[in-house]
Amino acid sequence: MDRSGQFFPKPVRNAATGPFPTSEINSRRQLVSMTGNPNVIALKKLVASSIAKDPYDFDGFPWCSMSHRERGEALGVHEKTIRRLIKQAPFAFDTTRNVTLVRIAEPGEKPTPRIYAKKMAAFVRRYLAKHVPEQRTKLRAEKKALTDALDAPADLAMLNKALSLSLSPDELHDLPDDEKLEKAEARLVKVVKWASNLRERETSRDFGCLIGLAKVWPDGAQVEILEVIFDNWTAFMTGVKYQQHLDREANRKLKEVDPTAKLNQVRALFFDYPHIPTIRRYWRVALDAVTTHYQTTKKHPPAGFKALNPGLWKHLK
Structure with missing residues (x-):
């Protein structure tokens, strides 16, 4: 008899795990907790x-x-x-x-979108805790380099060094010297803004967007989808920009047909780091990006994601 008054048969000793195998102990505890x-x-x-x-x-x-x-x-x-x-x-x-x-809770009860959102938020916090300190260090270094260069605008070498922190060698080479000062000033404004916005947990707006994503993304796959998007942010934003191009073209054609038509504004988006409201707005683009990711890596997507288009994954073993 155990402490709760429940009777159990004497366990058979196992040479590998001892008299009380872990799986048996866990099952015994679960039985006790749920019944007696x-x-x-x-x-x-x-x-x-x-x-x-x-x-x-x-x-x-x-x-x-x-x-x-x-x-x-x-x-x-x-x-x-x-x-x-x-x-x-x-x-x-x-x-x-x-x-x-x-x-x-009822047996076999399906998690609500809020529960899935909390799991997604837990991933976001782990991601931010890992990456924000590194981002903050980089932004502080770039802020100092830009500030020093702007304090000595006649020093082209300092200006080039500061801009090289954000531009590729080809981009920096193609940028005319007389435009570098203006480019550095604009970049400094962005760096200061990004640095002030760095945080290590989601905002209330972010969490509301996560609930929305939990509703439109396949059940059970939401966290993994978000992880893939965060880890492949540049590819996702490329898809967003292409979708925005299509949206602008649709607006143009609609305006030609009906000059009085109300159009959905397509605002240019430039985010170097994962931005949850953007993912929520372009959640279909995210699904396309994740599909490409799994096809490229030949990894098995979650069952819920496979169910969206089972034919795409027949080749996976």
């Missing part, structure tokens, strides 16, 4: 009672909005126990306005 653990049973009753009396509607479900302290006091356990319990079946939890909401 008195704390789980008590918490289920508490959550159901709270929702029946005072439901908190959020993300399409009614939730229990009690605090962890209140839940712990009701069950006679520490708040840490509550935090541990809600992370396992049959509970679902979410956080909004500094309140941790809890409800009882």
Whole structure:
């Protein structure tokens, strides 16, 4: 008998893993937590009672909005126990306005777009934590080089060195000397703006865009799609610029037919780093870019992505 009063057959010793194989221990713990653990049973009753009396509607479900302290006091356990319990079946939890909401999830319940968005946001934070410090260092170095060059505009060598941080050798060679000063001034404005906008987590606008992407991208594939776009940003932006060209051509033709027609504005976009609102706006371009990525690398896309066009992936083994 274990602590919860559940009886289990004596485990058979395994020479490789010892008397209690990890998989067996995990399955035993899961069985206990989902069936006989008195704390789980008590918490289920508490959550159901709270929702029946005072439901908190959020993300399409009614939730229990009690605090962890209140839940712990009701069950006679520490708040840490509550935090541990809600992370396992049959509970679902979410956080909004500094309140941790809890409800009882249905077996096999499909994640909501918000849940997928939170997983995408977790990737974004990992990406930013890894890349932002390097970007900040580069921008600071470029800002200093541009500032020093502009303080000595007659020094063409300094100007060339500063511009070489953003221009390719061919671009710098083709740029007339009398235009380099103006180019450096414009670049400095951008560098200062980009440096001030660097952050290590998503904004509320970003998160809203992630929810939108979770709704239009195939279920289960959203995080991987976003990862591919972030890692292949230049290729994605090339696709965006081509789509904008098509949109402008469509506007021109529509204007020829109907001079009074209201046109969708196509604003030029220049982002050197991943920009979530742009991905949300051009989510179809993102799918095309990801398709090209998988075809080029010959990697298997997620099942949900394959389902968009199964015929494209028959050649993969």
